[in-house]
């Protein structure tokens with residue numbers, strides 16, 4: 001393959017997977033830009049993909065562990081031996097009736113990913129790497145509107161009309177993760193006369209461009225939104241047409257009763273936003289032609305489900321569901337199923353679903369996937385025996401990373417690892433692969449085929465896109481998907497009757513009258529050309545049992561940790577540890593790093609001391625620093641209830657005095673660049689949420705976001 005020219009493909013330096021074009025000269029990747037045919041933009045991470053591609057740290061052959069887990073001692077083996085080790089173990093696991101004790105940890109960047117098929121066919125547990133940080137949001141939107149998971153679907157900012165309001169609530173949208181076009185879309189909407197409001201205790205890059213910055217108290221966002229809803233409903237400013245036609249009968253009356261005492265004044269005491277500001281923004285939102293809110297779990301702390309519930313109610317009463325500039329709902333592309341389709345095991349019945357041994361206690365909260373942090377707990381319980389990780393780094397970038405590292409190294413009374421096999425597919429050694437039994441060299445996103453289809457992918461509407469190999473892979477690299485298909489053919493042949501990955505995608509694309517080749521000839525994208533607003537009008541309603549929007553969640557009436565309407569008070573943890581740990585740690589995102597870290601952390605272009613993000617100091621407000629007699633550049637110890645780090649302080653008025661901030665994704669010491677740069681991981685401080693299952697599980701996990709800390713000089 002000696003390609004030359006500008007070739008369309010898809011970035012994967014972060015989970016946004018933007019459409020890019022890559023300049024290749026005689027088979028060598030030279031340059032990356034956004035694809036102009038797909039509203040193209042490439043961020044700094046995307047453009048630095050060239051450095052990643054040719055990193056001297058690329059893995060080029062399979063390796064087997066020879067020391068203890070975590071020591072990082074390996075010997076070279078063949079692919080045949082590697083695949084044989086895995087399939088032998090998986091046959092053994094299945095023979096023991098424990099197939100569901102396999103899981104794979106990977107980012108499901110497309111529902112076409114054959115790893116899902118492998119897990120379902122084998123009987124393993126479905127992947128654990130869905131960003132559990134937004135699971136509360138997904139759950140809330142499913143409960144409110146029905147339908148497919150509403151993951152990662154920000155408002156289509158390019159559709160915001162003049163006068164529309166764009167609200168970012170604890171969301172660092174300019175830091176990538178959504179789409180490199182987002183900053184441009186938001187700024188162009190502002191130029192069209194839309195208003196940008198940022199609700200965040202941290203003065204982010206977005207706040208710097210905002211018309212209004214609301215430095216809210218972390219965890220106060222539920223109260224803030226409920227205060228706005230109260231003002232809108234009590235004063236008759238709600239969308240009467242939407243409420244009358246599309247909200248389930250009886251729910252609005254119940255909402256009015258619930259709101260009776262939730263005045264802006266009362267909510268102000270909780271969220272530390274003046275009541276006048278709550279009223280002002282509520283009135284503006286009620287009058288605006290559109291309001292879009294982008295958030296994940298909200299503004300830190302563990303009340304994500306309540307916040308997401310309030311968010312859904314707010315969007316419903318203001319008539320901003322599935323309208324231009326409002327909250328789009330996902331749609332489904334008619335891809336063809338690859339028959340026969342495997343049926344996944346009933347994980348809840350098997351006793352291993354999200355809440356694991358406590359499943360009966362929390363039955364109502366079972367969710368579609370396990371969060372990654374649950375791996376550590378499941379290993380200790382004996383519920384996880386084989387873990388295959390692909391392009392993810394739970395040993396570093398999940399909260400409670402130490403807990404994960406300790407769990408994978410834990411042994412039983414016979415001296416055997418409780419986790420019997422840990423496999424890492426990666427392009428370069430990571431903290432996770434350092435702990436693995438097998439390290440398998442994956443192909444980079446410039447070397448492999450991938451059909452991408454994501455119903456939540458707003459920039460293409462309900463379209464599909466193609467990632468294609470544009471350069472040769474080094475050494476013996478193989479795409480993890482090819483390896484999973486090979487193993488599927490051996491372990492569950494009835495479900496793997498296609499030839500290879502491309503034929504698998506060809507079957508799926510046949511539903512659209514397409515094939516991989518045809519899609520390639522079309523420039524790599526297919527879209528119906530519309531993101532299909534107000535689909536509920538033509539679809540006969542919403543996907544809920546009543547086909548209307550459900551504001552009231554009756555299944556949570558008796559729930560210990562949530563309610564049929566949102567709780568507005570701050571989480572218990574927040575209040576319980578205030579005296580000992582007076583600061584909230586805000587974990588923020590930068591454009592230089594993606595959440596899973598290793599690829600961007602170990603990239604020289606992104607760690608450059610002038611144009612990149614080399615260190616990761618603790619940001620502290622000067623007022624708070626003065627009280628503690630801390631000065632710029634001092635090295636302090638930050639302690640949380642579960643960990644501590646020594647770190648330099650950088651004074652900044654960007655952060656509330658009751659908060660401190662750390663960038664997320666740092667701390668790796670593996671790789672030539674990473675080991676030469678400074679920066680601690682926020683996860684040294686953020687606890688393993690599995691340790692507080694009673695609470696965390698219900699609200700969707702507060703992964704990567706916050707904890708309470710104290711500063712010791």
Ligand code: SF4
Pocket residue numbers: 011012013014015016017018041042043044045046047176177178179180
């Ligand atoms: S946001 Fe940047 S790194 Fe992420 S996919 Fe888009 S271009 Fe690549």
